[in-house]
Amino acid sequence: MEYRVAVASRRRRESNDQEAGFNKYVLPELEVLMRVARSITGNPTDADDLVQDTLMRAYKSIERFDGRYPRAWLLTIMRNAQINRVRRKRPELMRDPDVTLAIVANTDSDAQTPESAVMDLTFDAAIEQSLRSLPPQFREAIHLVDINGLSYNEAAAVLDIPVGTVMSRLHRGRKLIRNDLTVDAELDGSHS
């Protein structure tokens, strides 16, 4: 009887620890997880499923988490969950370079004059076009860091590559966009 009470008491304590840990480390990161999942999967339904899967895994391993860098910890869990999901769905295809990410521009037109809004739309459209034409590994790094606001370390955790590789892909991707803009500007100039 005493043994049962002790076991029940220990389970209750563990459950309270899991709840506290979950509230402290996981709940504040939900929106970031949703955004990154959307980038990784390319569609909202799969993103929802991936986040659910990530939360389940995080719950199970939260007792072993040391409390440092919760976002990077969660993103690593998400990456592993996604690898498993892709393996289950398409074992022959771990990455589809043809999957394009739907992008919706979110411009604050109220704060602009009509002229600057048109200029910004042109600039934004050129960048969007350039982003779509980037090699997938560069586009992926730009999505995680520039669009979703992850740090180099966090992006490295998602992609399972060294931080230096994240930097290199990101910087090369940005340079390609920058060069595309310059070419566009030169072409526009030659037409006028």
Added chain:
Amino acid sequence: MSLLNRLFRRNPGMSCSQVEAVMQQYLDNELDPSEVPKVLAHLEACKDCGLEAELYTRIQSSLREHQQAPSADSMDRIRALAQELAVNGPPEDAATADA
């Protein structure tokens, strides 16, 4: 800045190529804080590098506009799931399926 540097528009701190090598880290706030003042000083003194930094800042700002906020419905569902998980743990079928 010395007269020679001013005459030849040279920056006494970092060179253009040194700044180019760290500019992206600087723009991402990932540069060693001790290097930041040197980069800033160069960007203020060197028109070409200053314009380059401005262009990258505009590119980043435009890219941020692509950020897709999750729908309110999705966020509500995930929050509810996370709170349920925190309080009651995973549902029986999920626990069994994983076991």
